[in-house]
Amino acid sequence: MRQIFDGETTVTEAVFQRCIESQCSGTLAVDDTSFICPQCGGLLDVVYDWSRLSVPESLTFFEKRWSERNDPLALSGVWRFRELLPFADSRWVMTIGEGQTILQRADGLCSYVGLVPGRLFLQYEGMNPSGSFKDNGMTAAFTHARMVGARRAACASTGNTSASLAVFCSATGLMRAIIFIGAGKIAYGKLAQALDHGALTIQIAGDFDDAMQRVQQVSRQLGIYLVNSINPFRLEGQKSIMYRVLEGLRWEVPDWVVVPGGNLGNVSAFGKAFFELHQLGLIPRLPRLAVVNASGANTLYQLYEKLRIRWNDGNWPKQQVQQFFAQMQAEHRRASTIASAIEINYPVNLPKALRALQWCDGVVCEVTDQEILDAKAQVGRHGLGCEPASAASVAGLKRLRQQGVIGKDERVVCVLTGHQLKDPTATVAYHSTDPHLFEEVLGRRGVRRPTFANRAVQVPNDLNEIIKAIELYA
């Protein structure tokens, strides 16, 4: 049990927030919305005193929820695991049917990535209401926002967080969405969602990293509820992606989970999910985590693999990391990748990601835009449409197989974070016969060949010519 020093009073709670910095470990009440430690500026965790909460003895407990699906809380792929994120009373829960996603076996892709058939699984989060994994976290943040009586919510976004926020606000009518985006830095599918769902859309002359800084300042100044993944309640919702992965594997732990890394919320949430399950005795071991950066936005790769920065039980070398960031700033290095969702150089969840990498014996790799788009085309060819950032996981797996980090017999789950229709421009440019479009969208980013292009066949409007073309190609 923890005591919380909440102003004048001392309260004892089963759920609270705690600074992750080992030298600080300051605590805050569950309804605090600072989302950053007021004492040391560290990131916060949502912490549970499990001994005072009702936790199932086995993960099979959650199977009964499948027969209760007329209850929105059992239908939700997040809240049907509510005993594992018990920060809110059920009456506050805001759900729009998120998390109806399943683990798909992907034998067709095995030879491409170099795995034995039967060993690759894709967790396709594009099936969420707003088309990305963000809805898992947004339902949790929204629930917390409702608990604390927020009326306005804001985020900075490369597009998917903003789309999710806009959908939640418009579907529930509970809050006004205010989104910060970098001008020209967001794929059209995502911008379309923000506009159509009525979000106040603030385009900043800058990129995601600029927008992220501004939204934190503005939220603090105006008392607006922040839904970026710096908000620890969002990460509670994203833990459920891993619960569904386990469920898809009949509660067996995979050898690897591979995930694209941007602001590093997912990797942080996945690490916490596995750490807690292990702590509760619900899984026998933790899987290994692999985080994949785009090479044009590879901060985590640089820090973890090149500079060997480690969490080190909380004693991570902060100064060295700060120096890295200072140098990046001095050199005006900006993130640049076709995978615009992960075009981020200053990931806010870096310390939590380092911690997750320690818990899960993780690795980090980087992949080029060429590798990302080729992997994306292969994913599409085998039945699931994803956006470029999502395909980074598959491209990363291929690299890690080539490097021998992952074995060909190991059981691997790649998370496909967002839907194909989020970014039609990248897909059409890759498959297009128009060299100008290819150059404008992809060539300038160093993509040389559309290796798996599926070209549209140009034919005159003539029945015989059309039939000839079909006979020739199909």
Ligand code: F0G
């Ligand atoms: N994949 C997609 C499709 C994303 O939209 C994002 C992040 C990531 C991967 C990276 O996840 O931040 O948890 O490491 N998109 C955020 C946004 C930044 O604003 O939509 P992460």
